[in-house]
Amino acid sequence: MNTLIISGGSIDIDLALRVLEEKYDHIIGVDGGLGFCYEQKILPTRIVGDFDTLDPEILAWYKDNTQVEIREYNSVKDATDTQIAVELALELGSTRITILGATGTRLDHVLGNIQTLYLPLQRGVDCVILDPNNRIRLIEKQYVLRREEQYGKYFSLIPLTTDVKGVTLKGVKYPLDRYHFTTLGSGSLGVSNEVLKEQAEISMESGIFVLIESKD
Secondary structure, three states, X not given: OEEEEEOOOOOOHHHHHHHOOOOOOEEEEEOOHHHHHHHOOOOOOEEEEOOOOOOHHHHHHHHHHOOOEEEEOOOOOOOOHHHHHHHXXXXXXXXXXXXXXXXXXXXXXXXXXHHHOHHHHHOOOEEEEEEOOEEEEEEEEEEEEEHHHOOOOEEEEEXXXXXXXXXXXXXXXXXXXXXXXXXXXXXXXXXXXXXXXXEEEEEEEXXXXXXXXXXX
């Protein structure tokens, strides 16, 4: 089951329209992201949020003119609206989740959204954050990055867990053999690598990486 989450961060219209060409079983409009849905005449299948950044008239329009399920939350809560949307996507049985509007000017929200990717990872669900320059996901154990499917020229591996042990990288500009990454000791070692062969092979004995595919 394929789900698109449209959250309230920065949304590039051209990217969003390309992403929307794909077929989705569910589209979840999240708080300020519902404003983008309204402007682009997108009808979500679910709407969630505390709606503290949304024009109240837009929320009222969806309430008055659609039958879409709306889950409204108090702004004083223990999870971001994006996390609530990811939890809903998992509740709906999603096997693949794409998130737009999860990056932007609020770095605290960006980092929180990256941490939220751990929820689908736990369930074996592929979940990515997209913006015009980056595709972000969490990986563990083994991952193959195919050059023809890359989002950009560069990829970076940032430890999410305190330790990522036994890291081996093959088919890349900067290979590694059973390297032990730490959040405090490895600095920027994993930043800005490149795929040299048809595919890059990433493996680790334990731990979790944030994989960021980037383009300038």
